[in-house]
Amino acid sequence: MKGPMSTNAELRERRQAAVPPGAASAHSIFVAKALGAEVWDVEGRHYIDFASGIGVNNVGNLHPEVVAAMQAQLGRFAHTAFAVAAYEEYLEVCEALNRLAPIRGGRSVLFTTGAEATENAVKLARLATGRQGVVAFTGGFHGRTHLAAAITGKVAPLRLGVVPSQSGVFHVPFPMPHYGVSEADSLQALDHLFRATIAPHQIAALVIEVVQGEGGFNQAPKRFVKHLRGLCDQHGICLIADEVQSGFGRTGRFFAIEHCEVEPDLLLVGKALGGGMPLSGLIGKEAILAAAPPGGLGGTFAGNPVSCAAALAVIRIIERDGLLARATAIGSRLTNHIHRLRQREDMMPIGHVRGLGAMVAFDLVMARGGNVPDPEATRLLAASACDQGVLMLPCGYYGNTIRLSVPLTISDEKLDEGVARLATAMALAVSRRSDMPQTSAA
Secondary structure, eight states: OOOSOOOHHHHHHHHHHHSOTTSOOSSSOOEEEEEBTEEEETTOOEEEESSHHHHTOTTOBTOHHHHHHHHHHHTTOSOOOTTTSOOHHHHHHHHHHHHHSSOTTEEEEEESSHHHHHHHHHHHHHHHHSOOEEEEETTOOOOSSHHHHHHSSOOTTTTTTOOOOOTTEEEEOOOBGGGTBOHHHHHHHHHHHHHHTOOGGGEEEEEEOSBOTTTTSOBOOHHHHHHHHHHHHHHTOEEEEEOTTTTTTTTSSSSGGGGGTOOOSEEEEOGGGGTTSOOEEEEEEHHHHTTSOTTSSOOTTTTOHHHHHHHHHHHHHHHHTTHHHHHHHHHHHHHHHHHHHHHOTTSOOEEEEEEETTEEEEEEBSSTTOOOBOHHHHHHHHHHHHHTTEEOEEEOTTSOEEEEOOOTTOOHHHHHHHHHHHHHHHHHHHHHHHHSOOOOOO
16 A cells, blocks of 8 residues: 655665566656656656657657546446457557558557567568568667567667577668768678578568667668668568657657658557557558468457557547647757757767657767767766756667657747756766766776
């Protein structure tokens, strides 16, 4: 039974006794309340949300229409399991996804988490093609379950000490020109993979985040994605677009792959779809989704009716309130702010700044004008920002990226206030770092 409100320190002690360290949190606070783009911890401290629950709260926390939709559904029923007795809300979400996704004549199926969507997409690609191979990219993140983790293109922290559990999964470099990996380098690596390791006719799926999430918000060039589409068409490979983090308006389109004018075979969704409720999905070409027999797809909580009600409200809000255009405006405002910070001598050295819509990131580097990653500075800045009242997340293939995923409903005033707090945090982090004892080289 919950007693009087605890302090962050008291809750951290309870957490240490009750929760394993593997279930980590980026910040050491405990939340008491959140509304829109603002968060308050159990001690009453105020924060501006530049993380959106890892890209979930695109319409903000507790949007009144989302709350009302969930309450109305709870007044009818909370769960039957779609596999036991179906309900219209599930159909309405699938119909909306089929309408929005850049897949002609698509069909949709719902799950609970992004990892479930990944696992089922690969299963369907293997069933439809009769092949087993999967190609993914370095820096990609596709989930924490065994197959999803094997497809994920970064060892730490998911695969440290764990042997990859899936044979037939291969990685090629994702294009990152600011770190010396060009589009041509990536395509050449893919050609070498086809020639030396696995033939194209053995590959079921090629999985890509057009804008990487955990990998650092790196963007695949339009021409590169078009080339991949051509290779998949040539060799009968399913092109899977993972839009779990980049979907639902985050990039200024409903889905990031729309910027590339490419039609994927399968498209993964989640996070922002449920408006804070657990819901994910898979949209795909009818022939591919038909490869699974009845009962081959789903799950006990897959497409929960309360989550579906929330999702329908989210989609309605994005379309009605012009949040795609708002994402583009937010992105422009944020990147302008970061470029100004980059010019200031009292800030940490900022390297590459990038953004597609409101999916904005910047790298911290060891020296101005250089490109050597500084993951220690990135961790220090994230902690300092939390102290100053702004929540944001470090990420990146080299661990030196700060990603900014603000709710698309945030006001310009709150956005500017958050950036001001970030600037204060960076200046303080620079000061603290200069006061730390330096370790001499051996």
